[in-house]
Amino acid sequence: MNLSDSQTGGPVPRRVSAMEAVLTHLRDAIERGDHAVGDKLPSEAELCRRLEVSRPVLREALRALQAMGLTVSRTGKGTFVVAATVQDPTFGDYTAGDLLEVRRHVELPVAGYAALRRTPEDLDRLTRLLDRMERETDTTAWVAMDTVFHITVAEASQNPVFRRVIEEIRDALARQSAFLNELGGRREQSDREHRAILEALAAGSEHDAVDAMAHHLDRVETTLASIVRPERADTPTKGRPES
Known part of the structure; x- marks a missing residue:
């Protein structure tokens, strides 16, 4: 699955970055229940391979997921889903x-x-x-x-x-x-x-x-x-x- 840059629809399309595409993919998977609360996301290496993106792009998307309150990163353990829907982003x-x-x-x-x-x-x-x-x-x-x-x-x-x-x-x-x-x-x-x-x-x-x-x-x-x-x-x- 290649999540390279694409464009959104509408009268004045705005380019969607690779990071946005990865974020949307992961967010949708969490909201659909493919990754349930408590689940650990696949490793960075595995996600990069599946989505065909670089590690910096993936890490930006993972940071955005965490800011949205959907995941939490635990040092040495990985990224875990902590909510099924976005409530209030945290900065x-x-x-x-x-x-x-x-x-x-x-x-x-x-x-x-x-x-x-x-x-x-x-x-x-x-x-x-x-x-x-x-x-x-x-x-x-x-x-x-x-x-x-x-x-x-x-x-x-x-x-x-x-x-x-x-x-x-x-x-x-x-x-x-x-x-x-x-x-x-x-x-x-x-x-x-x-x-x-x-x-x-x-x-x-x-x-x-x-x-x-x-x-x-x-x-x-x-x-x-x-x-x-x-x-x-x-x-x-x-x-x-x-x-």
């Missing part, structure tokens, strides 16, 4: 739901205060950072700058407590960002959302800054939901309420 020490709840309570007022208190130096740092992000081709480097962007906005609020809170969840934010970019194709969209936040800060508009940050977090939530509970081709649509 480091925090679940996605907990992260989003805190971010809404912290980063919305942060954006508002930053619009009112930012200095020319703050705007210059954010502008240079975002310019680099939009040019960056390495995903790992971009993820690192993504977290720095949010910390720098917190610094612009001129309240050190806000910065400390964002610093506390920095690792989780980076893990979530990498997860969303790999599985949700979030990068370009995120750059646009960051640009809108920066423009609101530069204009000194508290209202627009809060709205821009709220939109950014809304899109994070929507993308997470699409990954956790993707639309299946065989999912019946009859009777689904209109949004």
